[in-house]
Amino acid sequence: MMPKHCFLGFLISFFLTGVAGTQSTHESLKPQRVQFQSRNFHNILQWQPGRALTGNSSVYFVQYKIMFSCSMKSSHQKPSGCWQHISCNFPGCRTLAKYGQRQWKNKEDCWGTQELSCDLTSETSDIQEPYYGRVRAASAGSYSEWSMTPRFTPWWETKIDPPVMNITQVNGSLLVILHAPNLPYRYQKEKNVSIEDYYELLYRVFIINNSLEKEQKVYEGAHRAVEIEALTPHSSYCVVAEIYQPMLDRRSQRSEERCVEIP
Structure with a gap:
């Protein structure tokens, strides 16, 4: 017959092994590299399967929440909880803003999904507010x-596409018309919203003389119509453009080359 102290030790060991095994299973299922990928304010939550998952035998559940300003308070009162200093734009104003966390919300379209991504564009449309997602x-x-995810603020983190170019030949010169990317939002009258509505943008235009294999920047500024003059007749040129955001010191990728022959 097993002594009482041996039997008790066996039970404790069995219990601890079971708990450790359960924790290990939960940890190995946990999604990896959960993060937002944002392009032109299309905000997509992406992740990778946990270490123990292969194929499409698992399903995923997605939630999101926003951090928001919840109230104002005089700076003469003692701050507590989530109070944080902010600045005001008129003399003598010193305030504290209180930030709070809303409850996690389910993303119904991604509740029980087998995909490894979830479109949260509509849920993160207040682009200057910080968000979190979890899976x-x-x-x-x-x-x-x-x-x-780490904290995600669309205005700071979205990447913008290069401008769309239209090129017209005018008496030996080139007229380049640039268009900033449209966003997934619309005004009330169904007008597309442009990236220009949210950032100061500078357009950079480059021309490449194919015979000389030489690139030259011919314009940098806010205008979207650029005329390129003094081109050599009977030559071939290619034009590319990019967008620069001065406030963020960030530039887009370059557009595809558009090539023309000068008669």
């Missing part, structure tokens, strides 16, 4: 812990 996985009746 958990389920497989064979087991659920992982939540895996959360």
